[in-house]
Structure formats: C-alpha cells, structure tokens
Amino acid sequence: MKSLxxxxxxxxxxxxxxxxxVAAHAQTLQLKWGHVYEPTSIFHQQAELxxxxxxxxxxxxxxxxxxxxxxxxxxxxYPLMLANDSMQIAYVGQATLAEGxxxxxxxxxxxxxxxxxxxxxYLASPLLAELMKxxxxxxxxxxxxxxxxxxxxxxxxxxxAKPEDFRDLRLYVPTAAAYQLFxxxxxxxxxxxxxxxxxxxxxxxxVEAQENPLDIAKSKKLYEVQKYVLLTAHVxxxxxxxxxxxxxxxxxxxxQAMVEKVLVETAKWTNVGVIAGELEDEKFLRDKGMTVSPAxxxxxLERVVKRSTPEQLGAxxxxxxxxxxxxx
Numbered sequence: 001m002k003s004l005x006x007x008x009x010x011x012x013x014x015x016x017x018x019x020x021x022v023a024a025h026a027q028t029l030q031l032k033w034g035h036v037y038e039p040t041s042i043f044h045q046q047a048e049l050x051x052x053x054x055x056x057x058x059x060x061x062x063x064x065x066x067x068x069x070x071x072x073x074x075x076x077x078y079p080l081m082l083a084n085d086s087m088q089i090a091y092v093g094q095a096t097l098a099e100g101x102x103x104x105x106x107x108x109x110x111x112x113x114x115x116x117x118x119x120x121x122y123l124a125s126p127l128l129a130e131l132m133k134x135x136x137x138x139x140x141x142x143x144x145x146x147x148x149x150x151x152x153x154x155x156x157x158x159x160x161a162k163p164e165d166f167r168d169l170r171l172y173v174p175t176a177a178a179y180q181l182f183x184x185x186x187x188x189x190x191x192x193x194x195x196x197x198x199x200x201x202x203x204x205x206x207v208e209a210q211e212n213p214l215d216i217a218k219s220k221k222l223y224e225v226q227k228y229v230l231l232t233a234h235v236x237x238x239x240x241x242x243x244x245x246x247x248x249x250x251x252x253x254x255x256q257a258m259v260e261k262v263l264v265e266t267a268k269w270t271n272v273g274v275i276a277g278e279l280e281d282e283k284f285l286r287d288k289g290m291t292v293s294p295a296x297x298x299x300x301l302e303r304v305v306k307r308s309t310p311e312q313l314g315a316x317x318x319x320x321x322x323x324x325x326x327x328x
Contacts, residue, residue, distance in 0.1 A: 029250055031064045033089035034072035034081070036195045038219045042277065043091055043147070043239070044068045046270040053262045058255060064089065070196045076175055082141050082244035089247065091239045093149065095176035101135040102314025106323060108178035109310045110185070111301040113236040114327055116275065119148060121326040123238070123271070127319065132240075140245040144260045145267040147241060148274050150213025151233040152179075155226040157208050161293065163187075163303050172198060172210035177313060182211070182234050185303040202226060213237065214281035215274070223288040231282075232295045234304075241267060 033051065037043045044066060051064035072087055079100050081087040098105035106112065107128075113119050122128055123146055132143045154160060156169070166186035173179040173190045183190035191207045201207045202225040210222070211234070217223060241263050251259060286292055310320040 029062045031088035033064050033066045034087045035091040036070045036075050039068045041219050042273045046266050050266045085246040088244050092242050094238050095178045097240050101138045103316045105314040106319050110182045110234045110304045118327045119236045127322050142243045142248045143240040145241045145264045147239045147267045148271045149237040149239045152211050152235040154211045154230040155217050156228045159228050160230045170208045172207045185307045218281050223290050229292040230295050
C-alpha cells in the first residue's frame with residue numbers, strides 16, 4: 001500500500017495542475033469584434049490596436065479577435081447579434097443604430113453638417129453624449145465611442161453634377177432611412193445589396209453609382225469600375241463602437257473603465273487618420289484616372305428638405321437647432 005502513495009500524490013498534483021489551467025482559461029474573456037471593412041482600412045487597424053492594448057492592460061484576461069470584411073454578417077444584423085451575444089463588439093454606422101434608437105438619426109440627416117469643423121464640434125459635444133446615453137439605455141448595449149467615418153460622396157459610371165442628373169439612376173445606398181432619403185430626394189432608384197458585393201454589382205452595371213466615403217472607393221478598388229466622383233459630402237458619417245450587453249456585463253468595473261478608455265483614445269487616433277486620409281484619397285482617385293468634381297450642396301439640400309425634416313427622420317424636437325448652434 002505504501003508503494004502506491006507516491007503515485008497517488010502525483011495524480012493529485014496532475015489533477016490540481018489541470019484544474020488550475022482550466023480555471024485560468026475560464027478567466028480569459030474571449031470577444032469577437034466584427035465589422036464590414038477591409039483589413040487594410042484604418043478602422044480595422046484601430047480595432048487591432050485596441051485589441052492589443054486591452055490584452056496588455058488586462059494582463060491577457062481579455063482577448064479580442066477582430067473579424068473584418070463582413071465575415072460575421074452584414075452591418076444591419078449587428079445590433080441583434082450584439083444583443084444575443086453572437087458578436088461582442090462591432091463598428092455600427094449611426095444611421096443603422098438609429099433604426100433602433102431614432103434620435104441618433106440627427107447626424108445622418110443629409111447636409112446636417114456644414115463642414116468638417118462642424119463634425120469635430122459635434123463629436124465633442126454634450127449633445128452627442130446625451131444621444132449615446134439614450135441609445136445605451138434603450139438598447140442595453142454600450143456605445144463607448146463615436147468615430148468619424150468620412151464624408152459620403154458619390155461615384156458613378158457617368159458624369160453627375162446636379163440633382164436632375166440623378167433621376168432614375170440606379171444608386172447603391174445602405175438600408176438605413178437617412179441614406180435612402182438622399183437617394184429618393186434626387187429621384188434616384190435606391191438599390192440595397194450586401195456591402196461585399198458592391199464591386200461586382202458596379203462592374204456588371206447592376207447599379208450605376210454608389211455613395212460612400214472616398215476611402216471605400218479606394219480600399220474596394222471602385223476606381224476600376226467607376227469613372228467619376230461628385231463631392232456632395234451629403235452626410236458626414238460616424239460609426240459607433242458598440243459592446244453588447246452580455247459582454248459588457250462580464251467585465252468588472254475596473255475592466256469596463258479600462259476598455260472604454262482604450263476605445264475612446266484609439267477612436268481619437270482614428271479620427272485624425274480619417275481626416276488626413278480624405279485629401280490623400282481624393283488625390284489617389286485622381287491619379288487612378290477618376291474625374292473628381294465639387295457639387296453645389298445647396299441645390300441638393302433644397303431637394304432634401306422638401307422630402308423630410310430631421311424630426312420626421314427621428315430626431316428629437318430641438319436637437320437639429322442645437323446641432324446648428326454648435327457653429328453659430
């Protein structure tokens with residue numbers, strides 16, 4: 001019997017070691033961060049940077065896998081995926097978030113912003129903080145930061161200059177109401193399709209034009225299938241960095257504060273990069289042979305206000321005036 005004791009002791013040690021390894025693994029929180037952008041985009045780079053910082057500052061207890069290029073699904077599905085914990089973090093356009101919390105549609109109303117300086121003031125304003133808080137309370141998810149996505153411009157296979165040129169144009173726009181409003185206001189035919197199939201649809205002429213920030217035209221190589229850019233800047237767009245309710249609840253208060261701080265700081269880094277990149281993207285597209293032209297924004301704005309007000313789109317009464325007062 002005595003000869004069996006060392007083996008028993010060894011077995012106990014092995015069990016304890018295995019149990020310790022299992023416990024350590026269980027303490028590591030694995031999160032997936034999904035988005036629709038290419039791995040070369042600054043948004044993917046920000047997500048990867050944030051993931052590294054969070055892993056370091058949590059001493060490996062929080063690990064984030066960044067999944068690009070719509071591999072986890074389309075953006076319109078993200079709010080539900082965050083709610084049911086099939087995705088834990090996502091970039092979601094504020095126009096898409098507004099489908100669940102309409103007051104967020106304020107910033108997506110066409111021509112709501114006069115210029116980039118107006119956007120900067122909005123991103124730092126109590127007004128945006130209020131809207132983010134309202135979204136969090138309504139959805140249960142946690143929007144921790146807002147990122148500048150870029151000014152939405154129109155690329156096309158034929159030259160466009162004024163609203164009348166858009167009549168019956170097959171124009172790709174996302175499903176969110178604010179984007180649809182721009183298309184219908186100029187009498188285009190809005191076409192919605194999966195973001196990943198945009199290039200192929202333009203190449204096959206299933207759609208004739210699309211609207212997105214210039215970075216998308218660059219990263220998705222739309223210059224290969226489009227010849228013209230019209231600088232409408234009809235929406236200065238933003239993205240929310242949103243953490244699902246279940247995932248946020250798994251973080252202790254110290255971890256929540258750390259994760260939020262990292263995401264806010266890296267969002268600021270991204271904002272600087274996006275702003276700097278817009279001028280570079282315009283030059284890049286010119287060098288690729290695209291014709292880039294300015295638009296008379298007032299002509300387009302007049303069309304939009306005849307179709308809908310910010311309040312009809314979902315904005316709270318008074319918020320549009322508050323937004324305009326940021327630059328008055």
